[in-house]
Amino acid sequence: MKYKTGEETKMKIIDSAFQLLAEKGYDAMSIDDIMKGAGKTKGSFYVHFKNKEDLLYEVIQMRLDxxxxxxxxxxxxxxxxxxxxxxxxxxxxxxxxxxxxxxxxxxxxxxxxxxxxxxxxxxxxxxxxxxxxxxxxxxxxxxxxxxxxxxxxxxxxxxxxxxxxxxxxxxxxxxxxxxxxxxxxxxxxxxxxxxxxxxxx
Amino acid sequence: MKYKTGEETKMKIIDSAFQLLAEKGYDAMSIDDIMKGAGKTKGSFYVHFKNKEDLLYEVIQMRLDxxxxxxxxxxxxxxxxxxxxxxxxxxxxxxxxxxxxxxxxxxxxxxxxxxxxxxxxxxxxxxxxxxxxxxxxxxxxxxxxxxxxxxxxxxxxxxxxxxxxxxxxxxxxxxxxxxxxxxxxxxxxxxxxxxxxxxxx
Amino acid sequence: MKYKTGEETKMKIIDSAFQLLAEKGYDAMSIDDIMKGAGKTKGSFYVHFKNKEDLLYEVIQMRLDxxxxxxxxxxxxxxxxxxxxxxxxxxxxxxxxxxxxxxxxxxxxxxxxxxxxxxxxxxxxxxxxxxxxxxxxxxxxxxxxxxxxxxxxxxxxxxxxxxxxxxxxxxxxxxxxxxxxxxxxxxxxxxxxxxxxxxxx
Amino acid sequence: MKYKTGEETKMKIIDSAFQLLAEKGYDAMSIDDIMKGAGKTKGSFYVHFKNKEDLLYEVIQMRLDxxxxxxxxxxxxxxxxxxxxxxxxxxxxxxxxxxxxxxxxxxxxxxxxxxxxxxxxxxxxxxxxxxxxxxxxxxxxxxxxxxxxxxxxxxxxxxxxxxxxxxxxxxxxxxxxxxxxxxxxxxxxxxxxxxxxxxxx
DNA sequence: CATGAATGAGCTTTCATTCAT
DNA sequence: TATGAATGAAAGCTCATTCAT
Incomplete structure (x- = not known):
């Protein structure tokens, strides 16, 4: 499906980012990588997050706390x-x-x-x-x-x-x-x- | 004398890289940064090291072992x-x-x-x-x-x-x-x- | 009533665009900006205008002539x-x-x-x-x-x-x-x- | 020649930028465009200028004053x-x-x-x-x-x-x-x- | 009508690396 | 040895536009 609910995609992005964060570190993981992991294209990252740093804080909140x-x-x-x-x-x-x-x-x-x-x-x-x-x-x-x-x-x-x-x-x-x-x-x-x-x- | 000339530059690069490595991490430190810290210009980095990874191993050897x-x-x-x-x-x-x-x-x-x-x-x-x-x-x-x-x-x-x-x-x-x-x-x-x-x- | 409904939104968009055009210029004003100024969301822009250029001509007609x-x-x-x-x-x-x-x-x-x-x-x-x-x-x-x-x-x-x-x-x-x-x-x-x-x- | 003096390239960039500035305006001219006009590739822009704004001020100084x-x-x-x-x-x-x-x-x-x-x-x-x-x-x-x-x-x-x-x-x-x-x-x-x-x- | 998720092209900028001098 | 101009790939990010809902 092309148009999921926003929350579902956001979670997929966070999951993908968490994985890559653990594997490669914050600097080395690219938004392209993350979105490939989430099954979406780069551009749509910014529908869900203000920027890469913003994502980091959400990952912390959702997966590391x-x-x-x-x-x-x-x-x-x-x-x-x-x-x-x-x-x-x-x-x-x-x-x-x-x-x-x-x-x-x-x-x-x-x-x-x-x-x-x-x-x-x-x-x-x-x-x-x-x-x-x-x-x-x-x-x-x-x-x-x-x-x-x-x-x-x-x-x-x-x-x-x-x-x-x-x-x-x-x-x-x-x-x-x-x-x-x-x-x-x-x-x-x-x-x-x-x-x-x-x-x- | 502590360093021979030529070898001295190499040591300065390693020192600068070690500092930056600790502060920012491998991915985030740029060769420009490193060479600025060493007081030399970017181009001459490759006189002393094959590439960035090579430098890492030398830093490990000289400063972390x-x-x-x-x-x-x-x-x-x-x-x-x-x-x-x-x-x-x-x-x-x-x-x-x-x-x-x-x-x-x-x-x-x-x-x-x-x-x-x-x-x-x-x-x-x-x-x-x-x-x-x-x-x-x-x-x-x-x-x-x-x-x-x-x-x-x-x-x-x-x-x-x-x-x-x-x-x-x-x-x-x-x-x-x-x-x-x-x-x-x-x-x-x-x-x-x-x-x-x-x-x- | 000044505007009929529907037409009202279109007018709000034109007003917002005119403002931004004067402030930042055509290239620098984004449709997101315009719609924020009009109090609507990006997607609905294309209900009222074919594209950004089309909007420009309407602004000219309504506000600059x-x-x-x-x-x-x-x-x-x-x-x-x-x-x-x-x-x-x-x-x-x-x-x-x-x-x-x-x-x-x-x-x-x-x-x-x-x-x-x-x-x-x-x-x-x-x-x-x-x-x-x-x-x-x-x-x-x-x-x-x-x-x-x-x-x-x-x-x-x-x-x-x-x-x-x-x-x-x-x-x-x-x-x-x-x-x-x-x-x-x-x-x-x-x-x-x-x-x-x-x-x- | 691949390696000119820096000043020559810098001037070519300024000339190209001035041209494009007049034709399309600051926002619409891309660094790719500018460098194409200067006969160099995008990456080398940043050898000569800190950023696009910096270039603007140099153009003003050299060509508009x-x-x-x-x-x-x-x-x-x-x-x-x-x-x-x-x-x-x-x-x-x-x-x-x-x-x-x-x-x-x-x-x-x-x-x-x-x-x-x-x-x-x-x-x-x-x-x-x-x-x-x-x-x-x-x-x-x-x-x-x-x-x-x-x-x-x-x-x-x-x-x-x-x-x-x-x-x-x-x-x-x-x-x-x-x-x-x-x-x-x-x-x-x-x-x-x-x-x-x-x-x- | 309105929404907002999705896209892809394009933007500015960074950077490791090469190389003529 | 050292320099710095040049490169090309890739990064983060913006944006006009499309479209299912």
């Missing part, structure tokens, strides 16, 4: 339980993040994420978005850790901010590594986290 | 000492890496490193170089850990490969984070490492 | 009077032209007029239209001057065609000048005309 | 003569202007001039340049008129500024007219000027 809201809500339900196992919750959470959200291919997501890191050097909006993401994650994990400490399940001899930063950086470090070195077993690695954070008998 | 040879040698000397403190050696090593090698500005180096990560998705040579780097590091740190375990200073209840991967990933995760969030205190974070790896009384 | 017919008729009535003051009629006429016809903002009209001059270089239809305009004006003013000479009010020692051309060119020259240099006092300038054309005692 | 300096100097020499004929000087001057300066084809120059008038609506730099041009002309002609009045050759009953404006506007009006209506005899028209300005016996 780890939509915390849902995870947060679910996790807090579990945490409110008097007999919850904070260790287990944390472990599941890390795995869930590692696996990717919303059915998006994890490897693609990771690659796109690191494209954002390098883009953040040139682009303030991207930088601010990333910073916001980090803080949201920090806040969220801080709450979990605190709950675990209250229940006597997480060690209290380490500064909580340092511990949270470590968890996030470790996860990111593993994912980064896995771009170059796909053999690394992130699941195995994540077991360590448990060991370090919990109260040892 | 953490030249392990020297560090390795020095460290092994220390390790051979019967009363060496493996914890301390490891700590110094991590800090040294974090501070940057050869007087290069650390932030620049880190940024360039992550540009390599994203480039490795498109470019097999870069990918292979990075893989080689990781393995050299792994091997090196494995040896240190093993020595520490022999001396009873490092815990032995964790798989050694897992521990090494953790150390590397953690360091990378911190550096990655510091691109977006320069406030993070990597020195403080690295203290944790010590805590986790050593034999607790 | 100094509709002489009415002026001519009125003026001839005055001229037929045995005791008419030809000087005064001429003066009023020049002022009327300068002020603009049909309540259109004079400055806009002038700007649009000079857009037509440059367009006439490329477009034969515009060129012919302008030529026709000039000749209609020439004929009209010739008749007035002749009547003035008959009444002994206008000097007869100058070739009548030369005098008419002078009057028209002077008026145009002033208006042209006022585009760049809005400070010029066209009213004051026009007084000269009177001085030159009348029989001095 | 009526280089007054020389004319002014020559005229002042004549005016200093005690027995000079100011009428004649003025007449010669007007003809010289009308014929064009520096061997440039007059019709082209005139067309380009009116392109500048319409451009001045959008572009402040052009507007300022035109304004400066007008004032330089005004000053110059004022001086001539004053000298003529001192010698009793030019009438003194008209405000001098008004008279100067009239002379300039009249000349411009004639040239403008001649774009649309090439039959007009500007030389004949200019005789009028003499009649109006001189002291009648």
């Amino acid at each position: 780890r939509d915390l809201d849902h995870i947060v809500e679910e996790t807090f339900k579990e945490l409110s339980n008097e007999t919850c196992n904070v260790q287990l919750i944390l472990k599941q959470l890390m795995h869930q993040v590692h696996l990717g959200s919303g059915g998006v291919d994890r490897e693609l997501w990771t690659a796109a994420h690191y494209q954002m890191v390098v883009l953040s050097r040139k682009n303030q909006i991207v930088r601010e978005w990333m910073s916001k993401q980090y803080h949201a994650w920090s806040d969220f994990i801080t709450k979990i850790i605190t709950r675990g400490q209250d229940l006597g399940q997480i060690r209290t001899d380490i500064d909580i901010l340092v511990m949270v930063n470590m968890l996030i950086s470790l996860l990111e470090g593993y994912e980064l590594r896995s771009i170059v070195d796909p053999d690394i077993d992130v699941y195995e690695q994540l077991k360590l986290t448990e060991l370090f954070c919990t109260n040892q008998p | 953490r030249d392990l040879d020297h560090i390795v040698e020095e460290t092994f000397k220390e390790l051979s000492n019967e009363t060496c403190n493996v914890q301390l050696i490891l700590k110094q090593l991590m800090h040294q890496v974090h501070l940057g090698s050869g007087g290069v500005d650390r932030e620049l180096w880190t940024a360039a490193h992550y540009q390599m990560v994203v480039l490795s998705r498109k470019n097999q040579i870069v990918r292979e170089w990075m893989s080689k780097q990781y393995h050299a590091w792994s091997d090196f740190i494995t040896k240190i850990i093993t020595r520490g375990q022999d001396l009873g200073q490092i815990r032995t209840d964790i798989d050694i490969l897992v521990m090494v991967n953790m150390l590397i990933s953690l360091l990378e995760g911190y550096e990655l984070r510091s691109i977006v969030d320069p406030d993070i205190d990597v020195y403080e974070q690295l203290k944790l490492t010590e805590l986790f790896c050593t034999n607790q009384p | 100094r509709d002489l017919d009415h002026i001519v008729e009125e003026t001839f009535k005055e001229l037929s009077n045995e005791t008419c003051n030809v000087q005064l009629i001429l003066k009023q006429l020049m002022h009327q032209v300068h002020l603009g016809s049909g309540g259109v903002d004079r400055e806009l009209w002038t700007a649009a007029h000079y857009q037509m001059v440059v367009l006439s270089r490329k477009n034969q239809i515009v060129r012919e239209w302008m030529s026709k305009q000039y000749h209609a004006w020439s004929d009209f003013i010739t008749k007035i001057i002749t009547r003035g000479q008959d009444l002994g009010q206008i000097r007869t020692d100058i070739d009548i065609l030369v005098m008419v051309n002078m009057l028209i060119s002077l008026l145009e020259g002033y208006e042209l000048r006022s585009i760049v240099d809005p400070d010029i006092d066209v009213y004051e300038q026009l007084k000269l005309t009177e001085l030159f054309c009348t029989n001095q005692p | 009526r280089d007054l300096d020389h004319i002014v100097e020559e005229t002042f020499k004549e005016l200093s003569n005690e027995t000079c004929n100011v009428q004649l000087i003025l007449k010669q001057l007007m003809h010289q202007v009308h014929l064009g300066s520096g061997g440039v084809d007059r019709e082209l120059w005139t067309a380009a001039h009116y392109q500048m008038v319409v451009l001045s609506r959008k572009n402040q730099i052009v507007r300022e340049w035109m304004s400066k041009q007008y004032h330089a002309w005004s000053d110059f002609i004022t001086k001539i008129i004053t000298r003529g009045q001192d010698l009793g050759q030019i009438r003194t009953d008209i405000d001098i500024l008004v008279m100067v404006n009239m002379l300039i506007s009249l000349l411009e009006g004639y040239e403008l007219r001649s774009i649309v209506d090439p039959d007009i005899d500007v030389y004949e028209q200019l005789k009028l000027t003499e009649l109006f300005c001189t002291n009648q016996p």
Whole structure:
């Protein structure tokens, strides 16, 4: 069909752009490429987006924002339980993040994420978005850790901010590594986290 | 004299390219830009390099290769000492890496490193170089850990490969984070490492 | 009602196009711009006009044609009077032209007029239209001057065609000048005309 | 030859642009067109000019600036003569202007001039340049008129500024007219000027 | 009548690369 | 070695025009 609804085409463009962003990076992906991926011609790109930068922000919004809201809500339900196992919750959470959200291919997501890191050097909006993401994650994990400490399940001899930063950086470090070195077993690695954070008998 | 004439220009080009690579990325840096930074004109670029890709590989070789040879040698000397403190050696090593090698500005180096990560998705040579780097590091740190375990200073209840991967990933995760969030205190974070790896009384 | 529905939109488009034509010129005004000014969307432009050129001709017809017919008729009535003051009629006429016809903002009209001059270089239809305009004006003013000479009010020692051309060119020259240099006092300038054309005692 | 001196190519580009500017106007002339006229390919345009606007300003400088300096100097020499004929000087001057300066084809120059008038609506730099041009002309002609009045050759009953404006506007009006209506005899028209300005016996 | 998605040609500009000097 | 003019391909973007709805 020649004339679809605008929203459908827009989504196809965003999907195609996300793919190419992960594969080649923002500068290297051309609008021609993107539109070829979306099955439309170049000219029609500008029906849906003001310009290439505009598209980037929409891709971030639609495909890269780890939509915390849902995870947060679910996790807090579990945490409110008097007999919850904070260790287990944390472990599941890390795995869930590692696996990717919303059915998006994890490897693609990771690659796109690191494209954002390098883009953040040139682009303030991207930088601010990333910073916001980090803080949201920090806040969220801080709450979990605190709950675990209250229940006597997480060690209290380490500064909580340092511990949270470590968890996030470790996860990111593993994912980064896995771009170059796909053999690394992130699941195995994540077991360590448990060991370090919990109260040892 | 540091550079021979002729070779001097080549070095200036590599320096300028390294700077721009870190700031803007491979695709976004133009040969015009690079040569402006080197104080020469565009045309003379091709006297020194076959093409832009060729330059990339020279930059990698000259400015990004953490030249392990020297560090390795020095460290092994220390390790051979019967009363060496493996914890301390490891700590110094991590800090040294974090501070940057050869007087290069650390932030620049880190940024360039992550540009390599994203480039490795498109470019097999870069990918292979990075893989080689990781393995050299792994091997090196494995040896240190093993020595520490022999001396009873490092815990032995964790798989050694897992521990090494953790150390590397953690360091990378911190550096990655510091691109977006320069406030993070990597020195403080690295203290944790010590805590986790050593034999607790 | 001023416009019938449907015809109303067409008029709005013509108004918007006239405005933009004066401000930016034919090439620089886009159909998108025009329709934004008319409060409708791009697609509906082609309901009312065959293409952009077609619109131009309608703008010329509706907004740029100094509709002489009415002026001519009125003026001839005055001229037929045995005791008419030809000087005064001429003066009023020049002022009327300068002020603009049909309540259109004079400055806009002038700007649009000079857009037509440059367009006439490329477009034969515009060129012919302008030529026709000039000749209609020439004929009209010739008749007035002749009547003035008959009444002994206008000097007869100058070739009548030369005098008419002078009057028209002077008026145009002033208006042209006022585009760049809005400070010029066209009213004051026009007084000269009177001085030159009348029989001095 | 493939590799000329830069200045030669630059001049060819300016010449080609001037031609096209007069024929089609700034917006309608493409860099492809210009370079075809200059006998070079599009890409090389940017070796010589920063962008299209930059070229416009160079064209103005090189081809449109009526280089007054020389004319002014020559005229002042004549005016200093005690027995000079100011009428004649003025007449010669007007003809010289009308014929064009520096061997440039007059019709082209005139067309380009009116392109500048319409451009001045959008572009402040052009507007300022035109304004400066007008004032330089005004000053110059004022001086001539004053000298003529001192010698009793030019009438003194008209405000001098008004008279100067009239002379300039009249000349411009004639040239403008001649774009649309090439039959007009500007030389004949200019005789009028003499009649109006001189002291009648 | 009006909408807005789609198109393709064409625009300005950038850039890696070549080459005569 | 170094220069900078020249090239051609490709980039982002605009726009007149068409057409299904």
